Amino acid sequence: MPTLVMMHGMTGTAEMMRPFAEKILPLGWELIVPEASFEHPNRGFTWWRYENGDQPGRRILTATELSDVDSSLLKLSNLMPDDDLVLGGFSQGGAMAQELLQFDHRVIGVIAMGTRAVRPLELRQRLMDIPAAKMLWMHGEGDHRVSLEAGLEVPQLFEDSGWDVTRIQHSKGHMIPIEFHFSVKEWLESL
Numbered sequence: 001m002p003t004l005v006m007m008h009g010m011t012g013t014a015e016m017m018r019p020f021a022e023k024i025l026p027l028g029w030e031l032i033v034p035e036a037s038f039e040h041p042n043r044g045f046t047w048w049r050y051e052n053g054d055q056p057g058r059r060i061l062t063a064t065e066l067s068d069v070d071s072s073l074l075k076l077s078n079l080m081p082d083d084d085l086v087l088g089g090f091s092q093g094g095a096m097a098q099e100l101l102q103f104d105h106r107v108i109g110v111i112a113m114g115t116r117a118v119r120p121l122e123l124r125q126r127l128m129d130i131p132a133a134k135m136l137w138m139h140g141e142g143d144h145r146v147s148l149e150a151g152l153e154v155p156q157l158f159e160d161s162g163w164d165v166t167r168i169q170h171s172k173g174h175m176i177p178i179e180f181h182f183s184v185k186e187w188l189e190s191l
Helices: 014-024 063-077 092-102 120-129 148-160 178-190
Strands: 003-007 030-032 084-090 106-113 134-140 164-170
Touching: 003 014, 003 092, 014 178, 063 092, 084 092, 092 106, 092 120, 106 148, 106 178, 120 148, 134 148, 134 178, 148 164, 164 178
Parallel strands: 003 030, 003 084, 084 106, 106 134, 134 164
Antiparallel strands: none
16 A cells, blocks of 8 residues: 655644644555654744745745755655655645655655745756656645745646646645645545
8 A cells, every 4th residue: 555645844743734644544545744853943843944034935945955955855765665655745845745756766646735846957857767657736826935936836847747737726825725635635545
């Protein structure tokens, strides 16, 4: 059976992500809900620390921030089983799901919600080197943390590489609307 890896966003925790992950988990699948390494000064944890404070809309990460991403990736890659994987996450967690594709795991799907690409050029190159699979992309039109424009780059990168992408664009903000939880579960069950 496949394993779903579902990662929280900045200021989140594994405990906060677990109820959603369990709700969408198909019967018989394994579940991993990792927690980011870096404590956030306000609440929870973060996969990378913003050097000059979090500035919504800033697209390029600094070398120090990318170093945090790489540190988190190394920790995450060591948690991955040898099963078929669906890598998923919200916000920073969704970015980490995409970044994990640089490792040779058997990925059958990616879930990217309210997120963007951290290193789009490197991701495009990696997508050319691995077998195409399926992606579920979800983003809010009213997202002020990660703009819709930045979010739309993600499904385009995957579609350009031959992935089968399911898009859910909703009118809300930086969130996973409850009315789409069942759609995510159905998508997983279709794999």
